[in-house]
Amino acid sequence: MFYHDRELQYKVRVDKPNPQFAKLLQQAIGGIEGEIRVCLQFLFQAWNSRGPMKYRDMLLNTGTEEISHIEMLATAVCLNLEGSSSVLKDEMAASNPMISAVMGGKDPRHILSAGLGAMASDANGVPFNGSWVVSSGNLAADMHANVMAEATGRVLATRLYEMTDDSGMKDMLSFLIARDTMHQNQWLAVLEELGPGTHPIPNTFxxxxxxxxxxxxxxxxxxxxxxxxxxxxxxxxxxxxxxxxxxxxxPAAPIGGIPNLGPPDKETHAQRE
Amino acid sequence: MFYHDRELQYKVRVDKPNPQFAKLLQQAIGGIEGEIRVCLQFLFQAWNSRGPMKYRDMLLNTGTEEISHIEMLATAVCLNLEGSSSVLKDEMAASNPMISAVMGGKDPRHILSAGLGAMASDANGVPFNGSWVVSSGNLAADMHANVMAEATGRVLATRLYEMTDDSGMKDMLSFLIARDTMHQNQWLAVLEELGPGTHPIPNTFxxxxxxxxxxxxxxxxxxxxxxxxxxxxxxxxxxxxxxxxxxxxxPAAPIGGIPNLGPPDKETHAQRE
Amino acid sequence: MFYHDRELQYKVRVDKPNPQFAKLLQQAIGGIEGEIRVCLQFLFQAWNSRGPMKYRDMLLNTGTEEISHIEMLATAVCLNLEGSSSVLKDEMAASNPMISAVMGGKDPRHILSAGLGAMASDANGVPFNGSWVVSSGNLAADMHANVMAEATGRVLATRLYEMTDDSGMKDMLSFLIARDTMHQNQWLAVLEELGPGTHPIPNTFxxxxxxxxxxxxxxxxxxxxxxxxxxxxxxxxxxxxxxxxxxxxxPAAPIGGIPNLGPPDKETHAQRE
Amino acid sequence: MFYHDRELQYKVRVDKPNPQFAKLLQQAIGGIEGEIRVCLQFLFQAWNSRGPMKYRDMLLNTGTEEISHIEMLATAVCLNLEGSSSVLKDEMAASNPMISAVMGGKDPRHILSAGLGAMASDANGVPFNGSWVVSSGNLAADMHANVMAEATGRVLATRLYEMTDDSGMKDMLSFLIARDTMHQNQWLAVLEELGPGTHPIPNTFxxxxxxxxxxxxxxxxxxxxxxxxxxxxxxxxxxxxxxxxxxxxxPAAPIGGIPNLGPPDKETHAQRE
Amino acid sequence: MFYHDRELQYKVRVDKPNPQFAKLLQQAIGGIEGEIRVCLQFLFQAWNSRGPMKYRDMLLNTGTEEISHIEMLATAVCLNLEGSSSVLKDEMAASNPMISAVMGGKDPRHILSAGLGAMASDANGVPFNGSWVVSSGNLAADMHANVMAEATGRVLATRLYEMTDDSGMKDMLSFLIARDTMHQNQWLAVLEELGPGTHPIPNTFxxxxxxxxxxxxxxxxxxxxxxxxxxxxxxxxxxxxxxxxxxxxxPAAPIGGIPNLGPPDKETHAQRE
Amino acid sequence: MFYHDRELQYKVRVDKPNPQFAKLLQQAIGGIEGEIRVCLQFLFQAWNSRGPMKYRDMLLNTGTEEISHIEMLATAVCLNLEGSSSVLKDEMAASNPMISAVMGGKDPRHILSAGLGAMASDANGVPFNGSWVVSSGNLAADMHANVMAEATGRVLATRLYEMTDDSGMKDMLSFLIARDTMHQNQWLAVLEELGPGTHPIPNTFxxxxxxxxxxxxxxxxxxxxxxxxxxxxxxxxxxxxxxxxxxxxxPAAPIGGIPNLGPPDKETHAQRE
Ligand SMILES: [Ca+2]
Ligand SMILES: [Ca+2]
Ligand SMILES: [Ca+2]
Ligand SMILES: [Ca+2]
Ligand SMILES: [Ca+2]
Ligand SMILES: [Ca+2]
Structure with missing residues (x-):
């Protein structure tokens, strides 16, 4: 069961709102490398866990932490969007094409659909997709899925870090990157604990x-x-x-021969040729 | 550049066509654990490769092999569907509800859309999705993505192996499982070659x-x-x-304070409350 | 920030595992009427909230409760799948078409992809889609989205209730249906509190x-x-x-005239006709 | 059955073509708050209607009107794109990065895929998704879904209104906003007609x-x-x-105990640990 | 602008409701070969038409007819589902696995989500996707897209025809198949009218x-x-x-040489190797 | 079975990297008109082929060639992105809104997710979707699907040609456009070979x-x-x-009467009205 309090896990501060950076941050919320994915992935792995209880417990702890990361990033998106609506209106209305171009690099749905809030989608506005949530019923396979998610997640976070000079945003990302460091180590630690006979996965076949x-x-x-x-x-x-x-x-060489399918079934109405 | 010949990499034989098994095989073609995913993933990683040429070469070789695996599985689907149309027609038309139930467990689009052929979708008919193709520009992250893909792929293949008694299908799966064994080892071999300083990923931050x-x-x-x-x-x-x-x-404890967003922007038309 | 404990919010008991009911329960997890949707919807509305703090607080409380509902349903899926693998294997392998039909009505990915666990998808295996998460930046619009989600959610839960005779499942659903009753009332209560001038939405235009x-x-x-x-x-x-x-x-009548578009742009290469 | 004439329901005029506004308008065509969604939603509710005939009739009337709204918006997109191709070509080709930036905020598929026409997708180019079409078989739930669709739809339209100074576009939106006012009232009127015993939904459980x-x-x-x-x-x-x-x-408190799943099924090949 | 009346274009009669056939019919509603696709495709082509007015007119006529086809098929789905809920409940509840298997081949969302109504999705419950709506701004390309849609559509309809013995359903399909015959001819007629210089498309390059x-x-x-x-x-x-x-x-032979990409950009954080 | 060598089918040269053009090129990789679609479409048609062997052979040849086209375009994306990361960082960080606008028109995931590489998605970042792969089991229908794919594909390629002044890119597109010319002719040649009795499709009904x-x-x-x-x-x-x-x-006229559905099923919990 789950609980909350009103505070953020770590401070989210934006010195200078930047709606373009808000768009980039969406990748870390609703993208395949993002926090909704790891959150649901770790929680489903916990809920589906049929092995030793300690893995379920560990997964529940980290899955729950990831909800707090989504919360931090959603807050960061909101703060980066503050004041952007009025500016955008002026830009759209301006007759000067150079000025109107300023809309480039923003997610229009941040205004149109979310009213300057965060969304469950990626940096291109493509919605989060549940197919990314991997819980295979095999602990080693799941751990590799988690290492992969945290590896691409940390790569994403370091790129976001490079793309901003906002000291508040850099501070928040510095925290999230550190957590990714821990989590990469954590899933590898489970694999080490499983020992040298883990491979090939599944080792029960x-x-x-x-x-x-x-x-x-x-x-x-x-x-x-x-x-x-x-x-x-x-x-x-x-x-x-x-x-x-x-x-x-x-060198690869074929040993399978030429495939030989039967004629088309009459009732599927292939073409008479 | 790419070439082909007319033969299969390995023999595909079906002793007794089973349209329900054809549906299950689709997971290994168009599912997230399937061969289209690994094929495109390894090829995009090769094409995007900016590191030592030997990794590009290796990825090209294995990505190309995976095309041959899609081909084998598509052939297996076709062979498992042979003769199923006429049977299905009789079942649908029969007045006995027990008999009509036989359609259960088949993919209706195997007849309706594909005319007893394979499709680019998973065991539930959900189409292949390009978001699963991971090529991050970071070699270690990519290798972990590949280990994960082959680990869940081998788990899938062993489950398929358990769910059939068709000796032809077991033989084909025995080949594909062996290749997954190799490929798991292969991506881990790259990680070993990269050495102990690989982590945390990316190690250039x-x-x-x-x-x-x-x-x-x-x-x-x-x-x-x-x-x-x-x-x-x-x-x-x-x-x-x-x-x-x-x-x-x-124990996790919040140090971020309560978030404090600005009031809604007038032009986004929040509600007057 | 978020926390958890090891217990479920309410007891989940399955007297007689039923993999077909496991498939139906997926609609309440990853379907558009399901718990992932309301969970993320209420949480994003909270995180994006720019109005009086009490609404943010309320949304956080209920959004957090919904995580516990996903957990209960995932557990229910797992319990309904227990023992189903061996049975399915026998069915698939059996030569009697009537017996093999038993696979009908089961989600093959419950075995193939999840190893007898729950997934982030609906009753047809279609993945959860982030586009369903509505957080518009307008409180009244959001409350209507929430009433709608809980209304279709309670309809779904009552239908699931009708489709099982398992007393454990009926008991769990009786709890979830009661919560939907409360939540329908809750969102309507906000609308009542907002008062009679709420409509049309947004009332600031x-x-x-x-x-x-x-x-x-x-x-x-x-x-x-x-x-x-x-x-x-x-x-x-x-x-x-x-x-x-x-x-x-x-009676509707056109007053817009016949639209009159310009000729095709040369550089878009329309057809010469 | 359905009919048409050649005219638009209401005049669509664009004083100054603006391909960026064309992109924004796509949200009102193929987005979750858009006209394709309400059109199909009202029509499917009509076609599936098993209650009093007057509701079917009403839904058919309004569902049909929405087709005319898609038509108006598609026309508006076309008119906003006129002349944009040549400009874009020059921008792309220009060596000055500032000038080439002008492409920002435009949907490239308006040129590449649609040849300066409208598409069945949203403001980010994400395709319309049939999962948004709600027809639950419960009239009250459907009416709430409709109120929600029109509420978020009117919010969207008022935001589009703010983002343009084109008097033709403002005039068209003024018409569509007025229709949303009516439709919000219309679905609430059905709920009023259903009376005070409507809740909780479904009231037949x-x-x-x-x-x-x-x-x-x-x-x-x-x-x-x-x-x-x-x-x-x-x-x-x-x-x-x-x-x-x-x-x-x-305060929420767990009464469900710690879940206790069985061990993994041998044939799903969990890991030996 | 669009209108309707209360009648169907052609009679829809179901002699013996069959929820499995209802599932198959969904392919003709919300599948890629289905009526929502052709309806929106022809209408968007009309609305985007910048060529001679007669093509716009023709497309409007046929696009409007297709709405009536969706209506017919939705009605057919509803009629095929009549009475299926009670039966299904009994099946689910029955302890005999053979009986419970009868659910196989039905779409569970026909009950759970739609209350025995039609949905905007295909025979596997995968939602309609707006990406299938082709309107390229090139008349000849569009006509080929239409021929393709009607060709696969007629193939689908003839397969549905084979899979039922219900004389009502056969009669309805006989009508829809005839319309597909006409529409295939219609789009080919435009291509003939465009004349021999049509190819290659676009002929303006x-x-x-x-x-x-x-x-x-x-x-x-x-x-x-x-x-x-x-x-x-x-x-x-x-x-x-x-x-x-x-x-x-x-024989294909490479003339492009080995690609030579630059080294990774420091700020994208590739791996140090 | 499939093979490769290290060279490209045709030279890919970029005189002046342009990340905006990289975004446009994605449409030709992962868009509905793109090369992944035709590649998989022709290969699945080959693998599912139950007609004369010469069609399987031909489809294999051309499907294999298309892999080489994906490779060329992926290389072109990589080359167009060279150097763009550092520039983007400076732009994002700059305080001048005009400068920061330069990000407009770029795909942020080219940096964030792909590290300056190509992706399996379209020009808006929407992932490739397997539903586009048409293999109907009817040769004539498939050929029309192929003509359509090559017609919209050539239209796309000519528009890309117009949108660049880079002589390397024009040269590459000149090759791909020529191949589309051939492939349009090729599929039409099959239809001619099938002869005048081909229509209506399927001609076996x-x-x-x-x-x-x-x-x-x-x-x-x-x-x-x-x-x-x-x-x-x-x-x-x-x-x-x-x-x-x-x-x-x-003139179309209804002959189907008013549809008459039964009352709602009690167990689906429609509303009491
Ligand atoms: Ca995290
Ligand atoms: Ca493989
Ligand atoms: Ca709930
Ligand atoms: Ca409207
Ligand atoms: Ca039709
Ligand atoms: Ca090509």
Whole structure:
């Protein structure tokens, strides 16, 4: 069950409102790298958790923290939009095309639909999509999904940090970036705790059932076979990362033959040719 | 540039067509864990690659292989649908409700829209969505996105394996599962090659700029503070995984104050209250 | 800021797991009438609130309660799916078409993607969409959006109630339906508090600027003009509900003339005809 | 059945084409607050109507009128785009970054995809989505959905009115705003006609079946319990709006216990831990 | 401007309600091959028309007719759902898994969200999407989009015809199929009227500006070059269809060199490697 | 099966990077008229092909070529974005609103999400959608879908050509436009090869089953019947294009009567009125 108080987790201050930055911040709210995604992802993983209770607990704690991050960013969007409506009106109405251009880089729905508030969408106004919420029922797969979400999330936050000189915004982002540092470490910590036998995921599927000739082979599809050094790396020779095989490299070659489908079904009304 | 031949990478055989299994296979084609996603993801990462050429090359090879996987699965869908139209017609027309129920578990668009062919959508008929294609411009973040895609992809494939007794389908899935094993190892191999300084991602953002008091703290939002053992684990004490800090656990507490937005802008027509 | 504890707001009990009912419950989680929508809607309205603080507070309280409702429903989905995997496998594998039909009515992604857990999508597997989150910056408009969400939400919950005989599920729904009763009343209470001058929304736009000849006219587009009683009701005569005009009924007639667009722009490459 | 003539319902005049305003107008065509939504919503409610014929008739009339509103707005978009292609070409080609910036605030697909015409999408180019079309099979719920659509629709139209000084556009919007005034009144008139026993919706579900201890309670989730005046209002004491209960306020407290899910199903391949 | 009357364009009769067929019919309402798409497509093409008035007029007539087709199909969905709720309740509640399976093949949202009415979505419950509405500003391109829509639409309708034995439904579909026959002919008639110089589309772009060495070449990407008869047909030799070139066949070969992107931008925070 | 080499099909050169043009190019990658769509469309048609092998072969060749087009355009996006990050940072940070406006017309996710790379979305950042991939199981319908895709695709490419003065970009587009010329001809060549009996599509549905009174009638829905010359053209008289009927024009008139639905089902909880 969930509770709240009236305060923000960390201070949100905007020295100079900037509706263009408000638009950029939307990516961190409703984008695929954003806080709604991680919030719902960690909470659904907690609610669906069938493993040791400590993982459910941990996920609940961090999922709940992410709601507070959405709140901070929504507040930042609101503060960046303050005063922008009157300005925009003047710009739209002005006859000088150069002046009217100032609307560029703003999200028109911040005024039209949200009345200078935040929305559940990304920096292009594309709505948040529930398909991004990954809760697979496999703890290791979920942890990798979480590392990925926090990695792209921290990349996003550092880019936002570069794109503003507002000291309030930089301070808020400095907090969120630090939390992303922690959360990246946190999900990796679970993977470390799960130990070296984690891979390949899922480790409960007997590897004897998988095709034994291709499970540690790096296939090259490049038709220029002359240069054997291309695409060579840690993945093309030596022991595999999961310690269960040996990498090798081979040119990909078809062994499946030409597919042979039956004729069209009469009742689907293919064309008579 | 890209080429093809007429053969499949691996044999696709269906002993007994099963339109319900055709529906399930769609998840591996057009679902978020599916082959269109990894195909486009690896190819976009290759095309956008600004780092050492060997990563571009490697990504091109594996992205190209994934096209062949889509092809195999599309062929499997077609073969599983053979003969299903006539049967379905009889079922729909039958007056016995029990018989008409047989349509359950099939994708009606396999007949209505695709004429017994495969589609670019998931097991519920929800179309493939380009937002799932992650190419962040940060190699480590991309590799984590790839590990995640292959981890959930292999989980999906093993579940499909469990849900069929068709030996042809089991053989095909055994091949695809083996490739997922390799690909999980492959992306992890790049991360190993990048070395221990990879984290936190991106490692080019100076950590001095991030808030130093919260970057290695596991915050608990649980209001029941009495049980200090809850949610304890590798993530709550000891050195952080990136080796750059020390984990600690603290109850989350607000330090941001109550947000204070300005009054509504007159021209956005808030309500007079 | 947000907090949690480990318990559910209300007991979730499933006497007899039913994966088909799990699918139906998804509508109350990730559907347009569902709990993710109201949760985010009330929270965004709170975070964007620029009016009297008491509305922000109220919205925060109820938005936070809705997270607990998502949690209850996710738990209900999980419990309804227990044991369904093995059964499904047997069904898929069985050669008897009647038996294999049993998969009908289940969401295949509950197994394939979520490993017997809940997802952020609706009863057809269509993902939650952030466009449903309405926060307009106008309090009265938002309250109507909330009444609508709770009205369709309570309709959904009563239909779910009818479709199960599981006493645990009926008990949980009885709780959620009661909360919807309260919440419908709650948003209407705000509208009552706002008083009789609320309409038309927004009431800060001077009605003198709107076209005075059509603002209280019910236009009929029916070309059969012979029966003047058709479509008559409270809306076709008498004082308008906002008390600011008088309803009347008139056949719609065009006064806009035939639109006259310019020729195609050369550089857009329309067809030479 | 439906008919048309060649004229517009009301005159659409643009004194000075403005492609940026064309982009803003798209919100009123294909956005969630727009005319395609209300058009389809009223028509589907009419077509699905199983109640007294007069409601079907009324809905058909107003749904049909909304098609004419889409037509007016599409015409307005076309007129605002006239001449914009050549200007844009020059801007794109210019070497001066300031000049090239003029493209800001325009929808590039107005040229690229529509050749200076209107599209079925919103002000950010996000396509119209059929999920917004609410027809619940419950008349009161539908009327609230309609009030909400017209309330957010009128808010949108008044904001568009503020953002232009084009007298033709102001005149057209003055007409559409007036129609929204009427339509808000119209749906409220149906609710008045349905009478005081309408709530809670649906009123055909016996309230005896709902949980009697929480159906008129305003739950506070705020953990700062010290200030009892927070979030107090019409909704926290006194008779409920539906006249069937008495509001009271209580701190939310969990009575559901800790959820206890079964272990993962072997065949879903959770992780061995 | 638009009008209506109370009658249907053609009789809609259902002899034996079938909720599974109701689900299939949704494809013809809200699917990509369905009537909402053609309706909006023809109307937007009319409203955006900048060519001879007769095309605008024709498009308005047929676009308006399509609204009547949506109406017919929505009515057919409603009639097919009659009585299905009580049956479904019994099925869901029944303890016999075989009986409960009867829900398979029905759209649960027909009950849960629409109360036994039609929805703006396809046969899998995926909402109508405005991106399908093509109005390109080029008449010939639009006509091809219309031929395509009517061709896939008629294919869909004939498949629906095969999947029912209800004489009422067959009669309704017989009408809609006939209209599709007319509409296919209609759009082709415009193309014939435009004459032989229509291609390539757009014919206002000077072909001198296109690359002269590849504009009539069929490239083969097949790496098996040994069999020159593969993929031979009308498209590989002889005069081109537009009469402006000569088809030839050539193996595709790269002439673009290896792409050479610059190093990552420091401020986008790529990884230090 | 699929292969690649390291080179581009055709040279991609950008003389002067322009991030605004990068945004426009996205329409040709991930838009409905773009290369991902045609690539997947042709490949799915090939994989689903149940007709003569030569069509499968041809589709495979051209579908494979389209991957190379995505690659070229992704490269063009990357090159157009070079150097744009630093500039943008300065613009965002500048206090002069005119300067900050320069961000207008750029896709913020090119920096925030892709780190100056290409994405699988359109010119407004709306993700590619799998619903656009048409593979109907009917060869003629598919060919029309392909003509339509190439026609709107060539229109798009010529508009992009007009919007740049960069000689490298013009050269690349000149190649892609030439390929669209070929591909339009190619799909028309298949239709010519199929011969005159192709229409109406599908030609395997006996036309005797379609309603014989309306299959060649152009219905006018215009209520102004006075001017018989409106909307006259090749489609209103003379032999039909398929040679199987004679066009005629008639005012549309309803023959379907007023629909009569049953009362609401008790268990769906319609409103008591
Ligand atoms: Ca966060
Ligand atoms: Ca694969
Ligand atoms: Ca609720
Ligand atoms: Ca309207
Ligand atoms: Ca039609
Ligand atoms: Ca192409």
């Amino acid at each position: 007997s590897q004897e059932k998988e095709n034994q000739t291709v499970n540690y082979t790096f296939f090259t599809t490049n038709i220029d076979r002359q240069d054997p050094t291309m695409a060579r790396g840690r993945w093309s020779e030596g022991p595999s990362i999961d310690g269960k095989g040996t990498f090798r490299q081979e | 100076s950590q001095e700029k991030e808030n130093q008091t919260v970057n290695y703290t596991f915050f608990t939002t649980n209001i029941d503070r009495q049980d200090p053992t809850m949610a304890r684990g590798r993530w709550s004490e000891g050195p952080s995984i990136d080796g750059k800090g020390t984990f600690r656990q603290e | 001077s009605q003198e600027k709107e076209n005075q000849t059509v603002n209280y006219t019910f236009f009929t587009t029916n070309i059969d003009r012979q029966d003047p009683t058709m479509a008559r009701g409270r809306w076709s005569e008498g004082p308008s509900i906002d008390g600011k005009g008088t309803f009347r009924q008139e | 016996s309230q005896e079946k709902e949980n009697q201890t929480v159906n008129y309670t305003f739950f506070t989730t705020n953990i700062d319990r010290q200030d009892p005046t927070m979030a107090r209002g019409r909704w926290s004491e006194g008779p409920s709006i539906d006249g069937k209960g008495t509001f009271r306020q209580e | 000077s072909q001198e500006k296109e690359n002269q060495t590849v504009n009539y070449t069929f490239f083969t990407t097949n790496i098996d070059r040994q069999d020159p008869t593969m993929a031979r047909g009308r498209w590989s030799e002889g005069p081109s269809i537009d009469g402006k070139g000569t088809f030839r066949q050539e | 006996s036309q005797e089953k379609e309603n014989q009174t309306v299959n060649y009638t152009f219905f006018t829905t215009n209520i102004d019947r006075q001017d018989p010359t409106m909307a006259r053209g090749r489609w209103s008289e003379g032999p039909s294009i398929d040679g199987k009927g004679t066009f005629r024009q008639e």
